[in-house]
Each structure stands twice: as C-alpha cells, then as structure tokens.
Amino acid sequence: MPSIQKILVANRGEIALRVMRSARELGIKTVAVYSEADRHALHVRFADEAVFIGPPPSAESYLRMEKIIDAARKTGADAIHPGYGFLSENEDFAKLVEDEGLIFIGPSAKAIELMGSKLAAKAAVAKFNVPLVPGTSEPITDVNNAKKIASEIGYPVLIKASAGGGGKGMRIVEDEKSFEEQMERAISEATSAFGDGSVFIEKYITKPRHIEFQIFGDTHGNVVHLFERECSIQRRHQKVVEEAPSSILTPEKRKAMGEAAINVAKSCGYYGAGTVEFILDDKLNFYFLEMNTRLQVEHPVTEEITGLDLVKLQIKIAEGNPIPFKQDELKINGHAVEVRVYAEDPSNNFLPDIGTLQTYNRPQGHGIRVDDGFEQGMSIPFYYDPMIAKLICHAEDRAGAIEKTIRAIDDYEITGLETTLGFCKFVMQHEAFRSGNFDTRFVENYFTPASLLPEANEDEELIASLLATTLLNGNGKATEETTIATPVSKWKKNRL
Numbered sequence: 001m002p003s004i005q006k007i008l009v010a011n012r013g014e015i016a017l018r019v020m021r022s023a024r025e026l027g028i029k030t031v032a033v034y035s036e037a038d039r040h041a042l043h044v045r046f047a048d049e050a051v052f053i054g055p056p057p058s059a060e061s062y063l064r065m066e067k068i069i070d071a072a073r074k075t076g077a078d079a080i081h082p083g084y085g086f087l088s089e090n091e092d093f094a095k096l097v098e099d100e101g102l103i104f105i106g107p108s109a110k111a112i113e114l115m116g117s118k119l120a121a122k123a124a125v126a127k128f129n130v131p132l133v134p135g136t137s138e139p140i141t142d143v144n145n146a147k148k149i150a151s152e153i154g155y156p157v158l159i160k161a162s163a164g165g166g167g168k169g170m171r172i173v174e175d176e177k178s179f180e181e182q183m184e185r186a187i188s189e190a191t192s193a194f195g196d197g198s199v200f201i202e203k204y205i206t207k208p209r210h211i212e213f214q215i216f217g218d219t220h221g222n223v224v225h226l227f228e229r230e231c232s233i234q235r236r237h238q239k240v241v242e243e244a245p246s247s248i249l250t251p252e253k254r255k256a257m258g259e260a261a262i263n264v265a266k267s268c269g270y271y272g273a274g275t276v277e278f279i280l281d282d283k284l285n286f287y288f289l290e291m292n293t294r295l296q297v298e299h300p301v302t303e304e305i306t307g308l309d310l311v312k313l314q315i316k317i318a319e320g321n322p323i324p325f326k327q328d329e330l331k332i333n334g335h336a337v338e339v340r341v342y343a344e345d346p347s348n349n350f351l352p353d354i355g356t357l358q359t360y361n362r363p364q365g366h367g368i369r370v371d372d373g374f375e376q377g378m379s380i381p382f383y384y385d386p387m388i389a390k391l392i393c394h395a396e397d398r399a400g401a402i403e404k405t406i407r408a409i410d411d412y413e414i415t416g417l418e419t420t421l422g423f424c425k426f427v428m429q430h431e432a433f434r435s436g437n438f439d440t441r442f443v444e445n446y447f448t449p450a451s452l453l454p455e456a457n458e459d460e461e462l463i464a465s466l467l468a469t470t471l472l473n474g475n476g477k478a479t480e481e482t483t484i485a486t487p488v489s490k491w492k493k494n495r496l
C-alpha cells in the first residue's frame with residue numbers, strides 16, 4: 001500500500017490551504033503552485049515548498065497540466081490533490097498524473113469522463129434505477145425537432161448544455177413563443193464556454209429544491225454516503241448558502257436518496273469523494289441532476305455534522321485504504337450552515353466587486369469556522385473566482401445554527417469592497433428560509449436591492465443610541481466609543 005509522503009496541491013486560495021492543513025496533520029509534506037497574481041498568497045506561505053507556474057490568467061498557469069506535472073517532478077511530490085475547479089474534473093489531467101506514476105487524489109479518469117457528460121451520466125445511472133428528470137437522452141441540434149420534444153415534455157422546459165457547468169448554457173423556456181431564441185442563446189453560450197454547443201431538454205421542475213449527497217467510495221468496492229446538503233439558496237443557478245442536514249427530508253426519504261446516491265457511484269465504479277446532486281419537486285419526488293467528481297466548496301457542512309475530515313479521508317482512500325467505517329456507524333450531529341462570502345455586489349445583480357480588503361476581521365466563537373485565503377490588506381485577484389471566504393456555523397439544531405450565523409455575520413468586518421454578507425444575513429432572517437419553506441427561486445421571489453438597506457426601525461435605534469450617548473457626553477460630540485458601541489456591523493456601516 002503506497003503511503004503518500006508529499007502532496008502537490010494544484011489549486012489556490014482557501015481550498016489549497018484547507019487541503020494542506022489536513023496533509024500536514026497526517027505528517028505529509030506539501031507543495032504549492034502559484035501564478036504571478038498569487039506570489040504573496042497564504043497558500044504559498046503555508047506550503048513547505050512553492051513552485052511558480054506562470055502569468056495570472058488561469059489558462060497560462062493553474063490550468064497548464066504540464067507545468068503542474070513539472071512542478072511535482074521537480075519537488076519529488078508523489079501525489080496531486082486538484083482541489084475544486086481548475087483541473088479537478090479534467091479526465092486528461094487525472095490520466096496524465098497516473099501515467100507519470102503519481103497518485104491522483106480523486107476518482108479514476110474514466111469516472112470523471114463519464115460523469116462529466118450530463119447525458120452520458122444520465123444513461124449510466126438509469127441502468128441502476130436512479131430516477132431522472134423527464135427529458136431527452138440525446139443531444140439536439142435541430143430547432144424544429146427540439147420544439148416538438150419540448151411541447152411533448154410540456155412547458156416550462158429547461159435547455160441545458162451537455163458539457164455544462166457553473167450554470168452556463170442553461171435557459172428556462174416558459175412557452176413555445178420564446179423557444180427558438182432561447183435555444184440559440186443556450187447553444188452560443190455553451191459553445192463559447194465549453195467549445196461544445198450540444199444541448200438537451202429537460203422538464204423544468206417548478207419550486208425545485210437542490211439537495212445533494214456526499215458519497216465516498218474506496219478501491220475495494222465499498223461506497224457510503226455522508227448524508228445530504230441543502231443547496232437551494234442560489235443566485236444565477238449557483239449556490240451561495242448551504243446547510244446540512246436539509247430541513248425537509250424525512251428519515252425515509254433520506255434513506256431512499258442515500259441509496260440512490262450510492263447507486264450513482266456504483267454505476268461508474270467510483271472511488272474517492274464525490275457528490276450526487278438531486279432536484280426535488282414540491283411533492284418531494286427526487287431526480288438525479290449530475291455527479292460532481294471532486295470535493296465540493298460546501299463540504300465543510302458535512303464535516304461539521306459528521307465530525308469527519310473529508311480531505312484526510314480522500315488521502316487515505318488514495319493510498320488504497322478501505323473506508324474506515326460502515327454506513328450504519330454514521331450519525332448526524334446537530335446542524336451546520338455555510339454562507340459564502342463573495343466579493344460581489346448583491347444590489348448590482350451580484351456582479352463581482354473586486355478590490356482590496358481594507359479591513360478584514362473574522363468572527364470568532366464556539367462552533368464558528370472560517371475557511372478563507374486572504375488577510376487584511378490583500379487584494380482579491382480579478383483573474384479568479386471572487387470568493388473571499390466560507391463562514392460555517394455549527395450548533396445543536398437548525399435554529400441555533402441560524403442564530404449563530406447571524407451573530408457571526410454581524411461580527412465579520414470587511415471593508416473596501418461589497419460582499420454577499422449582507423445578503424446572507426437577509427436570507428438568515430427571512431421567514432421563508434427560517435420556516436424551511438423555500439426553493440431555488442428564493443432570490444427571484446424575495447430579494448431586491450432594497451432588502452439590503454438598513455430597516456427603518458434599525459435606523460431609529462441607531463439615531464436613538466447616538467442621541468443617548470451624545471446627551472450623556474454632554475458636549476454634543478460623538479466619542480470613539482459611540483462608534484464602537486453602535487450595534488451595526490461593518491458591512492452595514494459601509495452603507496450608512
């Protein structure tokens with residue numbers, strides 16, 4: 001059984017750090033790679049060794065397979081962890097790593113390839129009786145034929161890119177009138193994003209919930225699931241708030257979905273960490289969406305409720321060890337919520353708002369975890385995903401986790417750019433979220449830029465507290481304490 005001595009992490013930011021921390025705890029040496037834009041990044045400082053791999057654009061650095069392999073050879077690394085994004089779901093990369101005699105900390109190239117095509121994946125899992133969203137099983141190019149199929153399926157329908165990811169090339173079509181135009185758009189978006197314009201049609205599930213299962217397989221044929229994550233709070237079809245467990249699953253439904261997730265993994269001989277995504281309709285019927293063949297951004301909520309370190313588990317499996325527990329030994333402990341802190345402006349359609357972290361103070365306390373890759377004074381590079389951090393709060397139950405998240409958001413100080421923190425607080429305080437009665441259209445249904453303005457009563461509170469302090473001072477001037485004592489968090493102060 002090969003035991004890994006040195007891991008090269010082919011990634012950057014919070015995930016590179018997160019992987020390296022676990023590796024170090026296992027006594028494994030770490031190698032960072034970095035682009036020009038990341039010369040001073042925290043993952044570079046943390047690693048035992050670091051190798052420069054090129055200019056800032058990822059196509060010239062983090063996506064260049066041969067540079068990464070070269071770096072591994074130069075430093076004598078015996079394994080590569082791809083993180084998420086970049087090369088993590090690239091079967092050619094997984095194959096290249098293995099051809100070089102190195103260990104790829106992830107699934108087989110074959111499983112990545114099969115699950116990388118939404119249509120091929122659907123065909124494979126159908127053989128294992130996993131329920132699918134009604135739709136086409138072949139790519140479609142002819143508009144008239146596509147229209148005919150859409151009306152058979154029944155509107156609304158969703159046009160999706162076969163090679164899709166990141167919500168790109170996806171179009172909801174409400175009725176036949178707009179079908180042609182939307183199909184053209186989906187094809188052109190898919191062509192420019194993936195170099196592959198093939199699309200297919202699915203029934204659009206109304207009031208959908210996105211619920212995914214974390215699975216783990218080993219090279220001995222064992223597969224387990226580590227329960228679900230609810231990821232229905234999204235913007236642009238992309239997740240921004242996640243929690244575990246989901247508030248709507250009964251134990252029976254969890255069992256049925258968990259078994260389906262394990263079958264998806266079995267359909268492609270899966271080993272390593274993976275996520276099986278399902279969509280649920282308002283009657284809680286579930287359908288397979290896709291499988292992501294990597295560690296997900298939101299994996300910490302699963303770690304919090306299971307007490308497991310998923311990166312350590314990935315490493316152990318890559319070394320050839322069997323999964324060290326059985327399905328029925330796993331238990332859900334409490335509730336965890338993750339909010340993603342992006343450098344984005346929620347009041348401007350969540351567009352990136354890149355800049356420098358003029359103030360950056362993390363919240364603290366029991367059950368609070370911040371996974372980030374930045375420090376005060378650092379700039380968020382324009383070249384990569386604008387995520388600054390993930391704030392994960394764990395408590396004994398859902399209500400406790402929500403209250404802890406609100407408190408942590410209030411204590412999180414970020415100035416210099418707009419972030420999604422205020423939006424996430426809005427979600428935590430919203431009745432639909434609190435009652436568990438929401439779907440993936442939460443943002444469209446409830447959120448407007450005005451939702452971020454300090455509420456009228458908070459304004460009154462603020463004025464009252466300023467007045468009271470001023471009166472107490474007796475000199476008509478606000479002291480420093482006045483500002484510090486004001487019960488408004490920094491992200492809100494920014495807006496006042």
Ligand code: ADP
Binds near residue numbers: 208234237290
């Ligand atoms: P991507 O790989 O681009 O992220 P997914 O297939 O995972 O695409 O879908 C992303 C999101 O789009 C889902 O979480 C869900 O919110 C929405 N979605 C996907 N398929 C459907 C569907 N058939 N009906 C309703 N919503 C859908």
